[in-house]
Amino acid sequence: MHLEPQSALMRASINSDSWGRYYTSNSVSSTLVNAMGCMSPRVIVELGVGKGSIAFEAAKRWNSAKFITVDADRSAITHLDALSNYGEHTHHVQDALDDSLAERIGLDFGTVDVGLCNPPYVRPQWRESFGEILEQAGLSGSLSSVYDAGADLLFIAQNLRLLRKFGTLGLILPDGLITGEKYQGVRSVLLKDHLVEQVVQLPRKVFSKTEAQTYLLVLSKYGGETQSVALKTMSMDGQLSTPIHIASDDAKRRLDYSFHFSGRSEAQKVLPKRLHVSIGEVTQSLVRGSLCSSQLKSIGLPVFHLGDFPAHGLSKVAPGIPSKFTQSKKALAKLPKNIKIAEKGDILIARIGRNLQEKICTVNRGGCVISDCVYALRVAPPHREAVIAYLTSAAGRKAIEATSHGVGAKYLSRFDLLSLNLPI
Numbered sequence: 001m002h003l004e005p006q007s008a009l010m011r012a013s014i015n016s017d018s019w020g021r022y023y024t025s026n027s028v029s030s031t032l033v034n035a036m037g038c039m040s041p042r043v044i045v046e047l048g049v050g051k052g053s054i055a056f057e058a059a060k061r062w063n064s065a066k067f068i069t070v071d072a073d074r075s076a077i078t079h080l081d082a083l084s085n086y087g088e089h090t091h092h093v094q095d096a097l098d099d100s101l102a103e104r105i106g107l108d109f110g111t112v113d114v115g116l117c118n119p120p121y122v123r124p125q126w127r128e129s130f131g132e133i134l135e136q137a138g139l140s141g142s143l144s145s146v147y148d149a150g151a152d153l154l155f156i157a158q159n160l161r162l163l164r165k166f167g168t169l170g171l172i173l174p175d176g177l178i179t180g181e182k183y184q185g186v187r188s189v190l191l192k193d194h195l196v197e198q199v200v201q202l203p204r205k206v207f208s209k210t211e212a213q214t215y216l217l218v219l220s221k222y223g224g225e226t227q228s229v230a231l232k233t234m235s236m237d238g239q240l241s242t243p244i245h246i247a248s249d250d251a252k253r254r255l256d257y258s259f260h261f262s263g264r265s266e267a268q269k270v271l272p273k274r275l276h277v278s279i280g281e282v283t284q285s286l287v288r289g290s291l292c293s294s295q296l297k298s299i300g301l302p303v304f305h306l307g308d309f310p311a312h313g314l315s316k317v318a319p320g321i322p323s324k325f326t327q328s329k330k331a332l333a334k335l336p337k338n339i340k341i342a343e344k345g346d347i348l349i350a351r352i353g354r355n356l357q358e359k360i361c362t363v364n365r366g367g368c369v370i371s372d373c374v375y376a377l378r379v380a381p382p383h384r385e386a387v388i389a390y391l392t393s394a395a396g397r398k399a400i401e402a403t404s405h406g407v408g409a410k411y412l413s414r415f416d417l418l419s420l421n422l423p424i
């Protein structure tokens with residue numbers, strides 16, 4: 001098969017090379033794979049597999065599936081050797097936008113159980129066959145002009161053609177398709193024809209060559225018209241927020257967590273019937289420290305542990321951490337990535353021990369390293385003061401005491417902490 005030099009065929013739409021190559025990190029790949037509901041797929045396809053980060057994470061989860069990977073770039077295969085250690089794997093050096101793709105990769109359309117894809121964000125030179133591809137995927141009427149379809153939409157279309165009914169598609173998508181007004185028609189078709197299960201807003205800078213905003217989207221082909229979509233956000237350390245659920249009409253407008261989250265808090269201000277909002281609903285991330293008590297002296301920096309919570313007695317203001325734990329961003333950046341830290345603005349809460357309700361304080365400067373007995377709760381700024389006031393109030397302390405488990409030493413689970421209701 002002859003493939004034209006990509007510079008002649010494509011114009012990169014954002015800061016990528018002419019193949020539209022961005023490589024997904026393992027943590028994003030594993031979040032995508034784990035967000036997908038499919039239990040035991042037989043055939044998994046990844047179009048534009050690149051170095052295979054997503055395929056490798058999928059192979060760890062679904063190790064008896066048959067993997068079929070495709071990339072137009074001949075060099076991709078050099079990274080994929082180890083995939084066959086997990087199960088059957090066939091790779092094709094192939095243009096994924098070929099009208100007869102299924103035949104070229106030894107499949108029939110409508111037979112694939114799982115599609116995985118981080119499409120190139122480029123605009124391929126238009127070919128007549130693209131109109132047919134969009135038509136067969138039900139997407140031809142989704143744009144005011146089919147000529148506006150970029151490689152991202154065409155890759156989605158090819159995946160939809162390959163998938164069987166109820167097959168699952170896991171995508172990494174650019175901001176345009178998720179929030180752009182121009183793509184409202186695309187979102188409408190996806191939400192109407194398929195079950196869009198969830199969308200996760202990824203942190204900017206998650207891809208090394210770009211700060212572009214990207215998202216994970218999981219859908220089930222012909223899984224029924226979408227009634228509501230779960231939106232989440234992912235922090236730089238890979239933690240997922242609790243979901244917010246939006247109705248499909250709101251989802252047509254935009255599918256990004258940050259927009260609906262801020263709109264939501266506005267709405268809550270005028271909702272007289274709503275008595276409570278859970279801490280989870282206003283939480284950006286909840287990180288648990290990574291160092292156990294025997295490792296506290298292992299990193300050369302003081303680690304904030306259970307005995308370090310300053311007494312706050314009956315004060316309604318949570319005290320700050322003692323200054324010896326405060327570190328500069330520079331010092332914290334030198335630590336290995338697996339060491340969990342709390343940042344300025346975080347609320348520290350004891351996860352285990354006695355009198356958990358007394359153990360709350362805040363990080364007011366820099367950041368600090370926390371032990372695995374401590375949570376760092378990051379709350380969206382407009383709600384932070386309300387959460388601190390609640391957790392240090394008599395009602396909040398009572399709620400923590402009541403919700404923590406265990407005889408003697410108690411522990412507070414993530415779920416229980418995020419389920420605490422703030423009065424509004």
Ligand SMILES: C[S@@+](CC[C@H](N)C(=O)[O-])C[C@H]1O[C@@H](n2cnc3c(N)ncnc32)[C@H](O)[C@@H]1O
Nearest residue numbers: 021022023024048049050071072073095096118
């Ligand atoms: C954004 S990268 C994603 C790579 C990998 N899946 C990941 O997530 O790390 C897009 C990939 O699509 C490939 N690609 C671009 N145009 C293609 C085409 N027409 N057919 C097949 N692969 C293509 C590129 O070579 C690149 O590996």
